[in-house]
Amino acid sequence: MMDQPKKQPTMMDVARLAGVSTMTVSRALKPNTSVGEKTRQKIQDAAEQLGYVLNSNAASFASHKTGFVAVTIPSINNANFAETLTGLSEGLNNTGLQILLGYTNYSKQEEERLIEQFLQRRPEAIVVTGGSHTDRCRKLLENSGVPVIEMWDQPKSPIDESIGFSNADAAALMVDHFVEQGYERIGFIGGDASRDTRGLDRRRGFVARLEALGLESHRLVSAGSPPVTIREGMDSLVKMLDTWPDTQAVMCVSDLSAFGAISYCIRNGIRVPDDIAIAGFGAYDISEVSNPTITTVDVSAQAIGLAVAQQVSNRLSVQQGNPVKIAAPTILARESTQKSVQ
Amino acid sequence: MMDQPKKQPTMMDVARLAGVSTMTVSRALKPNTSVGEKTRQKIQDAAEQLGYVLNSNAASFASHKTGFVAVTIPSINNANFAETLTGLSEGLNNTGLQILLGYTNYSKQEEERLIEQFLQRRPEAIVVTGGSHTDRCRKLLENSGVPVIEMWDQPKSPIDESIGFSNADAAALMVDHFVEQGYERIGFIGGDASRDTRGLDRRRGFVARLEALGLESHRLVSAGSPPVTIREGMDSLVKMLDTWPDTQAVMCVSDLSAFGAISYCIRNGIRVPDDIAIAGFGAYDISEVSNPTITTVDVSAQAIGLAVAQQVSNRLSVQQGNPVKIAAPTILARESTQKSVQ
DNA sequence: TATGTAAATGATACCGATAACATTTTGCAA
DNA sequence: TTGCAAAATGTTATCGGTATCATTTACATA
Known part of the structure; x- marks a missing residue:
């Protein structure tokens, strides 16, 4: 300088x-x-x-318009959230709005701390990930006086507005896919339930759907605190097979853990899907090029970001546009769960 | 709300x-x-x-201290930059500094636009990726009056200060590794040279080292505009083998493209490394669990972020600490290039 | 030319905090 | 009790723009 x-x-x-x-x-x-x-x-x-x-600061101060949009996401080291952020960023590009980004590291306490900090900057809108917050955080958001959008989830009682999908329903879709393929003894590998609320929802949806179909629903392995890594996926599969050797299919909370689980199989002569079927969640790039390719749930992460950006613009402009919709999650059926196409 | x-x-x-x-x-x-x-x-x-x-805005206005650090990175959809950002974010966590993040999308014009925008917010420090900027952007940074840190690179004439490594030297390291393993006909798969300056530096270092060793240096495939994807890695390998079927080893500009190239091989019965050796760059998670595991260059992306954060704090505090150092890149020799350990 | 309306520009009063310096209070040694 | 330095608190003057309303200018029409 x-x-x-x-x-x-x-x-x-x-x-x-x-x-x-x-x-x-x-x-x-x-x-x-x-x-x-x-x-x-x-x-x-x-x-x-x-x-x-x-001097934007002086301008903000005088006009009471800061041009900030506060955004919290669990982690940047997660392709899904990174994509959402890309969408958000792109969508906000020519609006003159600047994102204030914070990482909660999957902690509600950290989220509260971030929100408290962000509120001091007087953002014009607030975007948070998920619908589960500390009481105090919820109160802060409710009293913020600006639009609040909860994304990546469909909370029963949103603070203001939500743009997302039901993680439970999405997991149920995958159960149906497994069942269609003829699998009945199905397990789930997920993160430590106490923190990753979306992962927890997926597990809940998974269990509920199995029960509704009259199938066993106890094959649950906890893979450690989120985000679940490739390696934890490997380790969890070992645990799964140790505990329930007759497991026919496994749904993983994310594509990364699924990739890890598959890697373990490949390296140890377990055929996928012939010996065991494995599915992921999130439609990460890797799921498409892995060998075998990985069956996953496409949640259109980037579209969520774009939709949120659109909705933020809507809410901040005088003439309100239509509420923004996003596509529902869909199953991408690939090699890792389909014996026929293998 | x-x-x-x-x-x-x-x-x-x-x-x-x-x-x-x-x-x-x-x-x-x-x-x-x-x-x-x-x-x-x-x-x-x-x-x-x-x-x-x-009201932080009012406070900033009155005190002339905004607490902002402007940061530009090429893309968030790149594990390396995401890690750097995580390190930065972590390192800045208790300093009261807030990151203003912008994505250049590997474009210098976009970088200029972002810097111009950020300067209006009166950041207390500016962090940019790389040492190559438009003239106007460089001037803006020079006249900003605040510390400027160029990261991920070692520019010959830094604007102010840089924290990074020589991408050319790092690529040369990999050439040496190949040569040690007995390979002589070595190719390079990289992004469109006109935009990704770090990728370009790697290619330059690659070519220079080959020439210094008296080896052929013309096996260069351009994989499209950065960031190079897994799929582009696959396609590029096809092109490489079409053009130079006798290629023994390939260095890819990133682990993602390396993973793609390897996937292509696996699916088509080409053995790695027995038929062809393939290496990546960046030590992404995937390189460690891929099958075979991928030889790569560890650039400690997160450490760069932490170091930058540290240095920003140093520069903004009254008692200046020591200049921050980061470790030099190292080769992580893995299965994809070593016949012996396969 | 007179006249009216829209466009262009100006004057003034803030926005909500902090810096810098002034003043009062406190606590403790003499 | 007195005196005095340190701690606690107060006073005043900004920081650099924009909102709002007032005024002037430009231009078309009657």
Whole structure:
């Protein structure tokens, strides 16, 4: 950095140089304002000459509009959330809104801390992942006075609005897929239930669907605290086969853990899906190119982000658009669960 | 959102309720300030009762300290940058600094646009990925008046400071590894050179090292615009083998493309490394659990983030700490390039 | 030319905190 | 009790824009 010898120029400096009032400068630097063409040019020249850079903080302060959207996600090291964030970022690109991003690391306490911090920045909208929060956090969000969007989930009583899908239903879809393929002794590998609420929902949906079909629903392995890694997927499969050797099929809480489980099988001469079927969740890139390819649930993570962005824009603009919809999750049936196509 | 009926309370409201001046409230809400214990309690109670939330914008405005650190990375959908960001985020966690994140999508124009936008927020430090910028962007950064850190690279003439490694040297390391293993006809699969400057550096280092060793250096396949995907890795390997069927070893610009290339081989009965050796770059999780495991370059992406965070803190605190160092990249020799250990 | 309306520009009063310095209170040694 | 330094608190003046309303200018029409 070159230490700036003199302090940065202000709007007043530009106004003086251009021979107008600061108000006119303020207008000239924004689109859609009525400023004479000649004047605008004169002001832009002056600003250029002085190297003037608008001070958004002062502007935010004066106008009570910060242009911030606070966003919390569990982790960035998760392709699904990264995709959602990409969608969000893209969707917000030309709105002039800036994302304030925070990682909760799958902890509600951390989420509360982040929200508390973000509220001080006076965001114009708040986006959180999931519908489960600490009481205090929920209260903070309710009293925030700005639109709150809970994504990646369908809470029974949303704080304000939600854009997501039912993780339980999505897991049930996979159970149905297994059953269609003729599997009956089906297990589930998931993260530590106490933290990953979406993973917990999936497990719940999994168990409920099995029970509804009159099948055994006790083959549950906990793989450690989320996010579940490839390695934990491997280890969990070992545990699964140790405990219930006659397991025919396994649903994993994410594609990563499924990939780990499959890797273990391949390395140890267990054929997938001939000896055991394995499915994932989330439609990560890897599921498409793994060998065998992995049956998974496509939740269109990026579309969620785009939809949230759209909805944020809607809520912040005067003329409210239609509520945004996203597609329901679908099963991508691939090699890892279908003997016939193998 | 519940629409806030009355506007949010200000420090003045809290001061009135607590029977003190706003200055005392201001002090009471910050750590390390001399405020009487009783007074502090009284103020905290009043703030709690009113549901007062500090307005950081006003605070920033008054104090000329925004607490922002602007960060640009090429993409979030890249495990390496995601890790760096995690490290950065973690390292900045208790400093009270908030990251303003932007994605350049591997475009210098986009980077310039982002920097211009970020400067309006008056960040206290700026972190960019790589050492290659548009002229205007470079000028903006030079004149910013705040610390600028270029990461993931070692520019010859850094704008201010850089924390990274030489991508060319790292690629040369891999050439040496191949040669040690007895390979001589070595190819390179990388992204479109015009955009991904780090990928370009790797290719340059690759070619230079081969030439220095007197080996052929023309086996270069361009895999499309970055980031190179798994699928592009597959396609590129096909192209490589079509063009130069006698290729013995291939270095890929990232582990993802390496994984794709290997997947193609596995599916088509080409043995890795017996028929062809394949290496990646970046030490992604997948390289460790792929079958075969993938030889790669460990660049300690997260450590880069942590180091940058550390250095930002250093630069912003009065007593400057020592300049931060990161470990040099190392080869992780795995199955995909070593016939002996297969 | 007179006149009216829209466009362009200006004047003034804040927004809500903190910096810097002034003043009062406290606590303790002399 | 007095005196005095340190701790606690208060006063005042901004920070750099924008909202709002007032005023001037431009231009088309009668």
